[in-house]
Every structure is written in C-alpha cells, then in structure tokens.
Amino acid sequence: MHAFRQLVDCNYSYAFSIAIKILCSEDDAKDAVQECLIKVWKNIYLYNGDAKFTTWMFRILSNICFDKLKANKRRNKVLRNDLEKLGKGIHDNYSNIETALMNKELADKIESISRQLKPKQRIVFVLRDLQELSISEVSNILGMSESSVKANLVYARRNIRGMLEKVYKYEK
16 A cells, blocks of 8 residues: 555656646546546556556556547537646746747647647647657557557647647737
C-alpha cells in the first residue's frame, strides 16, 4: 500500500495536467485520474515491465480520456469550465509584457481551438505539443503506430492552423 501511495504521489500532478488539457474540465480530469488510479490498482498484476510504468499508466489515462471525449460528443455535451488556459504554462518572465500578453492570447486561442479537434487528434496534440512527449512516447501511451501518431498530429496542427487563420481573418 505504501508503494502505491508513492506511485500516486509521484504521478498524480502530471496525470492531472494531461487529463485537464484533454478534457478541459477540472471535474472530468479529476474523475479520469481517479478512475485511472483505480484501474492501475486493480490491474497492477498485468503490468509486465516491457514499458515504463508511467507509459503503461498514461496509456490507461489516455484511454479513459478518449472514452470521456467520445461520450461527451455522443451526448453533444459542450465541454465546460475553460482551463485557466494554456497561459498558465506561459511564464511571466518575459521582458516585454506586451509580448507575453500576445503569446498568452495566442496560447488561449490554440487551447480553445484544440477543443474542436477529433478526439484522437486532440489527445495526440495534447501529449506531443502541450506535454512535449516524444512521438515514440505518445505511440506507446496510445498504443498507436508512430506513423499514425504523426498523421494525427499533422491533421491536428493543420486544423488548428486553419481555424486560427479564420479567427485572425475575422478579427481584422
């Protein structure tokens, strides 16, 4: 039990940050992480050490988040509770406040636009571009081939770029 507590303590924050970026809801993210930890606890005997433990755990989490996204889409549920935006990750150590504000605005728009992506594209985008995992790590977590991860990432970035161009076109 003590060892499991250590696993939770070491991985909860990172798991939560992934879940909230995918689900855009603090409550849904907490539920997903809790569900993930329960599944890890119940299925720890299935972990065989072929991959890093965190890869195995985040694969479970990603599947749970993916299922939640699909369920939300089926019910036409509008994703609620804006994140405190990706801007939280942008540090205020910029020398130019105006640049920082423009970067935060862009990050907020990208975060908002990413909510409109298809679930697989969104998960790949969050893990690769927002969490800065390697293609290989994303592939292992999602159980997808690296080429499939790359393809979904290309489509996600293309869709985001297209939507950003529309937003900026209408703002001018």
